[in-house]
Amino acid sequence: MRFGTRQQLYFEVNADELEQIEYGFLSTDSEFEIDNDDYPNIVSSYVTDDLFTQSTWLREGVYRDVLDSFNYKPKLKVNLVDNSQSLVPLFTGNLNFISSEVSNYWYLYVRFPKTNILYCWSSLIYSFDISSVCQNIEEVIGEESGIFVGCEEVDGVLLEEKVKSKGNYFSQALTTLLTTDEFQLPYYEGFNRYNDKFWLGIYRRSELFTVDFLSDICTVCAKTRIAQIYTTPWKSIIIKGIQASDRKLWNGVLNKHRINVRHASNELNWQTEDVCNYGLALKHELIFHFNQMDLRTFKLCFAIKTNPKSSLFGSIIIKQLFLDTDGEWFDVLHTVDFNPNSKNLICYEHKVPRSGLIGTLTSLCNYYYELQETKSNLSIFDHVDYASVNEGSHEVVVIHQCMKCLSLYDPEWGDEIANIAAGVTFAALDDTYCCSICNAGKECFVAVNKKTLAAINAVRIEFNE
Numbered sequence: 198m199r200f201g202t203r204q205q206l207y208f209e210v211n212a213d214e215l216e217q218i219e220y221g222f223l224s225t226d227s228e229f230e231i232d233n234d235d236y237p238n239i240v241s242s243y244v245t246d247d248l249f250t251q252s253t254w255l256r257e258g259v260y261r262d263v264l265d266s267f268n269y270k271p272k273l274k275v276n277l278v279d280n281s282q283s284l285v286p287l288f289t290g291n292l293n294f295i296s297s298e299v300s301n302y303w304y305l306y307v308r309f310p311k312t313n314i315l316y317c318w319s320s321l322i323y324s325f326d327i328s329s330v331c332q333n334i335e336e337v338i339g340e341e342s343g344i345f346v347g348c349e350e351v352d353g354v355l356l357e358e359k360v361k362s363k364g365n366y367f368s369q370a371l372t373t374l375l376t377t378d379e380f381q382l383p384y385y386e387g388f389n390r391y392n393d394k395f396w397l398g399i400y401r402r403s404e405l406f407t408v409d410f411l412s413d414i415c416t417v418c419a420k421t422r423i424a425q426i427y428t429t430p431w432k433s434i435i436i437k438g439i440q441a442s443d444r445k446l447w448n449g450v451l452n453k454h455r456i457n458v459r460h461a462s463n464e465l466n467w468q469t470e471d472v473c474n475y476g477l478a479l480k481h482e483l484i485f486h487f488n489q490m491d492l493r494t495f496k497l498c499f500a501i502k503t504n505p506k507s508s509l510f511g512s513i514i515i516k517q518l519f520l521d522t523d524g525e526w527f528d529v530l531h532t533v534d535f536n537p538n539s540k541n542l543i544c545y546e547h548k549v550p551r552s553g554l555i556g557t558l559t560s561l562c563n564y565y566y567e568l569q570e571t572k573s574n575l576s577i578f579d580h581v582d583y584a585s586v587n588e589g590s591h592e593v594v595v596i597h598q599c600m601k602c603l604s605l606y607d608p609e610w611g612d613e614i615a616n617i618a619a620g621v622t623f624a625a626l627d628d629t630y631c632c633s634i635c636n637a638g639k640e641c642f643v644a645v646n647k648k649t650l651a652a653i654n655a656v657r658i659e660f661n662e
Contacts, residue, residue, distance in 0.1 A: 198406050201471040202289075202509065203238045203274065204428045228270070236270045241277040242285040244427035244435055248391055249383060251281040254300040259324060266328040273310065273335050274508060277327070280304075280375065284383040285430055287538045288315065289508040292331050295375055297321050302368075304375045305330070307353060310338065310346045311506075313540040316353030317374065323367035333363045380512075380536050382466050382498055385433050387458040388444065395439040397447055400460060404432050404469075404477060410454045417446050431465070463487050468500040468509045476501040479515075479551075486555045494562060498537040510537045513561060518548060525551040529558065535565055553624055556597065556642065597623045597642040602635040606642060 198208040210218050215231070222229045230236065242250070243260040263277060276290035280297075287295055291310055294303040305318035322330055337359045338345045345351055386398040399406075414426065418436065421443045427435040439447060451458060464484050469476040479501055487494065500511030512535040518526040529546045532539035545564075546557050596607045606612060606626075611619040614633035617626065623642065630639045 198408065198411065199404050199472060200406070200428045200432045200434065201238075202430045202432065202468060202507075203240050203471075204430060205238050205471070206428070207472050236272060237274045239264065239267065239271065239275040239277060240285060240290060240430065242279045242282050243277075244429055245279060245282040245284050247437065248389075248396055248435075249282040249284050250279045252279050252296055255279050255296045259301065263324050263327050266325060267331075268328065269332055271331055271335060273331070273338070275331055277303075280377050282383075283381050284385060286510040287377070288540060289430075289510050292334060294322065294327055297369075297375075299369055301325075303327065304371075306375075307334065307356065308540070309348070309351045309353075310342075312347060312349075312351065313542075314351050314353075315540060316351070316356070318371070319354075319357060320368035320371050323369075326366040326368075329364060330360065330366060333360045336363070377538070380496075380538060382462075382496060383431075384462075384465070385429055385431055385435065386460060386465060388439075388447075391437075394437070395441065395444065396435055396437045397439055397458070398429075398433055398435045399456060399458060400431070400433040400465065401456075402460070402464070402481075406434070407454070410450070410456070413450045413453065417443075417450055421446065431468070461488065463492070463494055466494060466498045468498070468511055470502070470504055470507045470509065473501075473503060476503055483515075483554065483558065487558075490555075490559065492559060492562060493566070497535065497562060497565060499558075512537045512565075513558070514542065515554065515558075527551070527554060529554070529561060531561060531565075535568075548624070550624060552640070599632045599635065599637050600641050601637045602632060604632060604634040 198206060201207055219229075219231075228236070241260055241264065243257065243264075246255075246257050246260070260277065271292075273292055274290040276285070276287065276293045276295075278285050278287055278293070278295055280287070280295050287293060288306060288308060291308050293306040293308065295306065297304055299321060301324040302321035303324065305322050307316045307318065308314065309316070334356070337356060341359075345356060384398075386400045388395050388397055414434075414436070418424070418426065421440065423436060423438050425437070427437065429435060436447075450456075467480050467484070469480050480499075483499075486492075497513060498511045499513045499515065500509040501515045501517075502509055503517040512532050514528075514530040516528045516530060518528060520526075527549045528544055529549055530542045530544050533541045533543060545561050549557050596605055598605050606623055608620060608622050611617040611621055612633055615630065617630075626639060628639060631637065632641065
């Protein structure tokens with residue numbers, strides 16, 4: 198079995214087993230789809246209650262009441278999230294309800310279908326009106342898809358007027374816009390203490406959980422009076438309420454199935470699409486190189502996107518463009534502020550070949566930390582104003598540096614020795630290209646930010662003087 202980014206459960210069955218599986222779901226009143234994904238789950242931060250949240254009013258009972266109030270199957274993606282946590286993303290739904298400071302009232306941010314346009318509702322929504330508001334919004338958008346779906350400009354005020362004409366709701370005036378703390382990547386794996394108990398997070402590198410393993414987990418839950426298993430948008434599971442005296446039972450299950458629970462943080466800050474073996478394989482390839490390079494990725498979250506309709510989130514997006522006889526090509530993007538909850542993307546480098554992803558991502562990670570250093574006015578160099586060296590523009594100019602002799606390939610100049618004219622990008626160079634100084638192959642070059650290199654060289658010169 199696999200878990201999805203919207204807290205679904207996926208598994209494959211043989212055709213001759215399908216009828217029995219369907220009967221099992223129907224007899225337990227469980228909703229399911231076969232070879233389809235028309236009704237995405239309502240994502241909630243229910244899993245974070247007691248573990249990661251600081252809310253004074255949003256507790257398990259509120260989540261359950263709101264979820265139970267849905268008497269229809271929404272086709273639009275709905276998010277119900279606490280604004281004080283970061284385990285569950287805020288804006289990956291079409292209808293994003295985010296807790297406010299007012300008890301039982303929520304901000305509503307509408308992300309119109311097939312767009313990244315967010316509209317903030319003019320009032321806070323009451324918990325017990327969420328279901329009916331969602332249903333009315335869905336009806337209006339469905340009836341007038343021509344003006345609300347896939348448009349470059351959408352009138353959110355018009356949508357709100359049409360929805361309010363369908364019924365009256367309890368509401369509170371919106372006096373302040375939503376503010377959130379700086380995004381912190383959540384740690385969702387291993388044994389962790391909270392209050393006087395433990396919670397256990399289980400992540401699988403393959404994204405696969407065997408039926409036998411899940412069955413054994415349920416057996417231990419039943420023995421120790423734990424009623425729920427939680428899924429996360431990171432395709433992991435969490436078990437809460439573990440007593441210290443019962444840890445040996447959980448260790449027994451982990452030992453039996455050879456489950457690791459302490460992976461490197463580099464591996465845990467990735468989002469891939471559901472049931473996407475291609476994206477998973479690319480993730481493993483990139484993580485391998487990150488680990489080899491000991492690349493710092495703290496506070497960064499990566500997503501691999503092959504389907505334009507997938508609702509992944511991340512501070513750095515690796516977007517597949519196409520696959521052809523010439524190879525695989527990607528755009529590397531990042532959010533304006535490197536906040537995974539942001540939907541405003543900047544293209545860092547266009548049409549990057551698969552072989553060039555490591556260099557481009559390395560350069561982008563370095564760029565992120567340069568921005569953090571500048572933002573905090575901190576520098577490891579006491580004798581130079583780092584911000585002044587970079588004064589003027591944050592434009593990123595990428596050049597490539599040989600890792601063996603540190604010589605540079607700058608497309609502004611080309612390579613006179615190798616008869617490469619000015620203006621030829623590094624990606625356009627033939628795979629047989631070699632360093633003109635030490636004859637190292639093209640694969641020995643890494644992408645670097647030209648401005649960063651200039652700043653470092655300025656520091657070295659001043660230091661030498």
